[in-house]
Amino acid sequence: MECVFGLVGNGFAVVVADTSAVHSILVHKSNEDKIMVLDSHKLIAASGEAGDRVQFTEYIQKNVALYQFRNGIPLTTAAAANFTRGELATALRKSPYFVNILLAGYDKETGPSLYYIDYIASLHKVEKGAFGYGSYFSLSMMDRYFHSGMSVEEAIDLVDKCILEIRSRLVVAPPNFVIKIVDKDGAREYAWRESVKDTTDAPAPAPAPPA
Amino acid sequence: MARYDRAITVFSPDGHLFQVEYALEAVRKGNAAVGVRGTDIVVLGVEKKSAAKLQDTRSVRKIVSLDDHIALACAGLKADARVLVNRARVECQSHRLTIEDPVTVEYITRFIAGLQQKYTQSGGVRPFGLSTLIVGFDPYSGTPSLYQTDPSGTFSAWKANATGRNSNSIREFLEKNYKETSGQETVKLAIRALLEVVESGGKNIEVAVMTKERGLRQLEEAEIDAIVAEIEAEKAAAEAAKKAPPKET
Numbered sequence: 001m002e003c004v005f006g007l008v009g010n011g012f013a014v015v016v017a018d019t020s021a022v023h024s025i026l027v028h029k030s031n032e033d034k035i036m037v038l039d040s041h042k043l044i045a046a047s048g049e050a051g052d053r054v055q056f057t058e059y060i061q062k063n064v065a066l067y068q069f070r071n072g073i074p075l076t077t078a079a080a081a082n083f084t085r086g087e088l089a090t091a092l093r094k095s096p097y098f099v100n101i102l103l104a105g106y107d108k109e110t111g112p113s114l115y116y117i118d119y120i121a122s123l124h125k126v127e128k129g130a131f132g133y134g135s136y137f138s139l140s141m142m143d144r145y146f147h148s149g150m151s152v153e154e155a156i157d158l159v160d161k162c163i164l165e166i167r168s169r170l171v172v173a174p175p176n177f178v179i180k181i182v183d184k185d186g187a188r189e190y191a192w193r194e195s196v197k198d199t200t201d202a203p204a205p206a207p208a209p210p211a
Numbered sequence: 212m213a214r215y216d217r218a219i220t221v222f223s224p225d226g227h228l229f230q231v232e233y234a235l236e237a238v239r240k241g242n243a244a245v246g247v248r249g250t251d252i253v254v255l256g257v258e259k260k261s262a263a264k265l266q267d268t269r270s271v272r273k274i275v276s277l278d279d280h281i282a283l284a285c286a287g288l289k290a291d292a293r294v295l296v297n298r299a300r301v302e303c304q305s306h307r308l309t310i311e312d313p314v315t316v317e318y319i320t321r322f323i324a325g326l327q328q329k330y331t332q333s334g335g336v337r338p339f340g341l342s343t344l345i346v347g348f349d350p351y352s353g354t355p356s357l358y359q360t361d362p363s364g365t366f367s368a369w370k371a372n373a374t375g376r377n378s379n380s381i382r383e384f385l386e387k388n389y390k391e392t393s394g395q396e397t398v399k400l401a402i403r404a405l406l407e408v409v410e411s412g413g414k415n416i417e418v419a420v421m422t423k424e425r426g427l428r429q430l431e432e433a434e435i436d437a438i439v440a441e442i443e444a445e446k447a448a449a450e451a452a453k454k455a456p457p458k459e460t
Contacts, residue, residue: 062304069276069300 001172002047003134004034005162006102006114007142008127010149012183013104013112014190015045016159018134018174023050030196035180039064039074042105043180043187044084047131048119049098056097060084077105081115081123089121096120100131106182137169138162152181156190163193220334230338231331234287234362237340238374241286242273245373245381245404246344247389248357249397253346255284256405256418258376274419274429278303280347281319282419282427286375287341287362295339299323316347316356320366328364338362342374348423355423371400377408402435403442413439 001022006015021032035045036057044060046053063083068074075083081103091097096119103115116122116129128142141162150158159179167173175196180189223229242258257273274284277299285292302322306314314322323343330338342361349356359374360366371389373381384407385400392400398420409415413435421427430438 058308062308065307066300066304069278069303070297072272 001170001174002034002132003130003138003166003170003174003177004045004047004100004102004132005130005135005138005142005159006045006104006128007146007150007155007158008104008112008114009155010151011106011112012152012155012181013043013106013114014152014155014159014179014181015043015102015104015114016163016177016179017045017047019176019178019192020174021050030174030176033178035178036061037180037187038080038103038105039068040186041074041107041182042077042080042103043182045102045104045180047100052097052099056087056099057101060087076107076110077103077113077115078107078110078125080105081117081125085117085121085123088117088119092121102129102131104182104187106184106187108184112183133170134162134166134173137165141165160193167195220332228331228363231363234338234340235342238287238342238362239376239378241288241341241375243373243375243377243381243405243408244273244284244286244344245371245385245401246284246346246357246359246369247371247385247392247397247401247404248346248355248369250391250393251355251422252394252397253348253355253357253421254398254401254418255282255344255346255421256401256416257284258405258409259415259417261415272429273417274427276427277319277345278307278313278347279426280313280350280421280423281316281345282347282421283343283345284419285341285343286378288339289341291339292341292343295323295326295341295343298326313350315349316345316358317349317368319347320345320358320360324360324364324366326364327360327362331362331364344372344374346421348421353423355421371404373404381405381407398430399438399442402438406439406442412436 003018015035017034019032020030021028035043038044038061044057046057064075064080088097098119100119101117106112114126116124116126128146130138145158163177177193179191242260244257247254255274262268274282275296276282299319303314327339330336339362345358357369358366359369359372371385381404384404405416413432418430418435419427
């Protein structure tokens, strides 16, 4: 039921993830951020087993930071993707991490890139990718409407089309999505698409009993 | 005495650990390093021995960052420093991973000192031949700190301190001239202290400042030269004022 997808545009890469934290039939929360900022110019959108997702991506994040301190320069997106894949591959024959990852990044020399890394440690550099049941719908939409070098507006429009398909066609579609973007100015949150808000308003006061 | 200085794990009859004391000697031969704590800034300065003509000076960084908010300078065996710095960097990230919080300056100092102490109590190893000056800002309180460790594994916090060559003279200068400063004043104090024992000029000292907002920043040679020039001008003015008998009596 978790939906993660992303695409590369003109000088940027965008990744989208649903924001429900689900346990069997219970939705714990619908504002769980599954796209981690790996470093200033990288995003890691992860889906899968909840514990593995957080544990593994945080581990990758701290090791990427360590590399930067040791060597004085940040890892390229390709290097980070290969490192991530390597860690998944090492764990695979012991107790695999059940996490699927879309790694988006921007490098000064090579521009934006998107990497598809699944839980059995396949690594592919892609222009568009998706995981989960939502991928049946988002990949089809992207196949139809994607072209190289889309502008931010065009890309977000396509993202919204995909979200609409997921919401209308997937049986237990997640209500809310978060969109994050990475370009030369860094990795940041772009927008949320919420159809159900976690309410924090105080409950209305009970009506006065009849006199 | 000669019988008691071979192995690290052997005390001498009068209570010395000679290997540790010899390590402190190694520190005393290393280049001078000074650290000064201000109210909103901490400054590290290190003596730069003149580089060989063909050496790429950019590859010799004497002030290193351990994390976004912690930096370290040292005096002594630089190769030993590489090992300690690496372990400290890993510990900083490990702490962030397990505790979900950046380290405090005291924590990482205690870690480094603990590591140095371990090597004074194991068989078949020698102590790390360096003393470190560790500066940083604590993550939530934002208070600036300066700590020092030495080969024996002791550590303590300081308002200002020096280690390495001629550290005693620098410390004396700091004791005489230290006062609570902030910003550029702290930088000047650190450089003035270092200039007591180092030939003046931006080429011979490496200075880095750490602020809460901008983290660690290495000063450019030109910046250092400018500050040194300011200091010399102030010194010259003070000398002139002393020499000239006050005409307005």
